[in-house]
Amino acid sequence: MFDGNKSISFDNTDQNIHNQISVGNSNFTVTPWEVEGNIDYNKLIEKFGTHAINDEIIKKIEKITGEVHPFLKNRYFFSHRDLDWVLDEYQKGNKFYLYTGRGPSGLVHLGHLMPWLFTKYLQDKFNVKLIFQITDDEKFLFNDNKDLEAINKFTFENVLDIIAIGFDPVKTTIIINTKHINYLYPLSIEIAKRITFSTAKAVFGFSNSSNIGMIGFPPIQSSPCFLPTIIEKKLTPVLIPAAIDQDPYWRITRDVAEKMGYYKPAQIHSKFIPGLINNEKMSSSKPETAIFTIDEPEKIEKKVKDTFTGGQPTVALQRKLGGNADICPVFWYLKYLFDSEGESIERYANCKGGELLCGECKGDLIKKVKPFMSNIQIKREKAKDMIKEYTIDGQDLDV
């Protein structure tokens, strides 16, 4: 379930998957199918055994690229595995591939775009190739109420969004699993042969009621980690920008990589995305919880105006007590997507101090999001004629 990112409390999954990697006795759960509770990202790093993005690694990136993306500065991407090694190899002239993906279970919303924008930054600054996998098979297998026809429609729409981000068509390859499985399958069975049901059960929480497609799926998501070495005919590092809930996939992949003669894939992990409504999942099945890339300006305005904030019930109380930016999705999106570091610090202080009212923040967000989405929508239209420049088989998509 490759979402690139995932909203907190995401629950699109009907199949019975146990949470094998819930974190200690904390009140939150992170698996590829479920993210719930108040996530303690430091504890996640500890539990998953990953490494925090620190100033040292950011300096290294700055040295190579001349520019540090805000998502690194503000730690939206907060954790990694082997990123330092990938940078070392790059400096030695051994370029990496980027690999990320999307599970096409619905329309793309603002949150989904964030890791993709970051991936584009990495592609541009490092001048590297990217594999973008659409896990339509997995979205079908893990959702009782989704048929392939519905998923195909979302695949088409999602591919337009991906192209609209502006990835270099010469350096970017989109793989849609059900259509391009022949590029993955021989690798996938090599991986599958090395993973027992015991291991898969422990890592993913499969049970007797899991369907055998679910159990057979993980190697399909692992395969693109090794494809670059086959394409380039030499050992090629792979860096995966994705939300940290995908980590189980990369753990099993890393376990088999060296036995198969490949590098272990490196990762850079993002945090999760809050919904626009408190305690609601940001979900395609609840359109009011998310701003979609196809939403008209009026709809965007209405959604932002209607959203939950960290503010007080009345202006008087807000002036008196101040707001709570820490739980406010409006603050979150402004901070991570639009405000500069300075602006965000100022906004935080003004909210807390009661100088800033929620309406003002909502107005700021609307002012930023509307042109941002209009721009995406123009590019989505153009993308319709560009699909075959991206697909691995050079073919268009039937809808």
Added chain:
Amino acid sequence: MFDGNKSISFDNTDQNIHNQISVGNSNFTVTPWEVEGNIDYNKLIEKFGTHAINDEIIKKIEKITGEVHPFLKNRYFFSHRDLDWVLDEYQKGNKFYLYTGRGPSGLVHLGHLMPWLFTKYLQDKFNVKLIFQITDDEKFLFNDNKDLEAINKFTFENVLDIIAIGFDPVKTTIIINTKHINYLYPLSIEIAKRITFSTAKAVFGFSNSSNIGMIGFPPIQSSPCFLPTIIEKKLTPVLIPAAIDQDPYWRITRDVAEKMGYYKPAQIHSKFIPGLINNEKMSSSKPETAIFTIDEPEKIEKKVKDTFTGGQPTVALQRKLGGNADICPVFWYLKYLFDSEGESIERYANCKGGELLCGECKGDLIKKVKPFMSNIQIKREKAKDMIKEYTIDGQDLDV
């Protein structure tokens, strides 16, 4: 593990598969991965819930085709599911597809050819299309000591054998799983979604130590059962000629067929093939146990001369006590492949009565097998230029 047929005591499988469908308290076992003991075919029919090939159904076939194949008369094909229904549909004008397969774990031997010869008879007499699946993925996943490179070589050699049988290139499509998976995958995940691990465990005996590729494999073998309906754009019956050990695959396929809007696939089941050496498996890894399609005439002669028979240790004892044709592979191959019904009855009596010596039967078999195999070998050479007339993608095979 689609062998078309399988030698008794076949054990090419290293993976730990339990025998979930061993038959009652009898001293034999039949699973897709293991056939062991003295098979009681009547008990198998009872246990699997299939139907015996009886005179009535043979008459029906004779009425339609004008000719009954010896493999039906002598009950080498001894059991079926829904064959009567397939014939009824045929008579109504609803033609069936044939579907069979081959697991390319080694070279093709005389025994492998038998169900293929029968399949060709069905194709010719009913004038129907055939899908021939090469389950190279499964042979790889279920055998610890096989790599894909070795299996690819056998795939190439086996495809030559299949073409040499003389299937109509216009009506025959070869699907090699690792190469043509894109034709199967969307169907395969639809099937996989409907089969829980519980069911797969009960039917195939998967355990915690099974690799997840094995667990995910069965729907790949099921998919060609439904492909004809998609190709023909109308509900199309499918008849599978194969050894009865494959029945578990068709049982799970039949369970999901109607829920998915397809006909249940019908089957016609063959018996297993004895090896040339007693208590030895007929196996590609033990070349002395089988006559391969690439064996030179001298090698064939030597193998037959060296084979175990049902005869007595000395000529004097043979004359006195008679031989045991029931356990004799030389008698078996003569009966099922070369003797007429009358010849076989006579041979049986003369063996039992001590009039016939083993050397004479061996001489008869050598006389028949040598030209039979020479003919196959000439056709195998021609087949090298015909591969793309058969493959589903119209492409040649790289070796």
